[in-house]
Amino acid sequence: MAAVLTTLTPNSGPATTFSTVVITGSGFADVGPLTVRFGATATTFTIDSDTQITAISPTGTGTVDVTVTVELNGTSNALPFTYV
Template identity: 85%
Template sequence: MAAALTSLTPDSGPATSFTTVVIAGSGFADVGPLTVRFGTQATTFTIDSDTQITAVAPTGTGTVDVTVAVESNGVSNALPFTYV
């Protein structure tokens, strides 16, 4: 089963600096390689638990979809992150 996202904290951040974002959901631990993307940009992250990831939002503009891809299980639902 693909990871499922329920919230981003915060769900917005500065366009020109890196923002730490906590991603809440399920299906993050012990599922194999993960990729966290803000729009099309993959970013660095830490898996805190099966229900939480801490990621770093790359620089960007506008509103982008945040997703978590699990190599063997597909891509999660998307949640919006807005650059301000």
């Protein structure tokens, strides 16, 4: 089963510097390799628990979809992140 995203905190951040974003949902732990993407850009992250990931938002513009891909289970639903 693919990971499920419920919230991004915060759901917006600076366009030109990195910021920390907490992703909450389910299906993050003990499922094999994960990739967190802001739009098409993969980013650095830490799996805090099965329900929380702390990610670093890359630089960007506009509004992008944040997704979590589990190698064997597919890609989560998308949540919007807006660069300001």
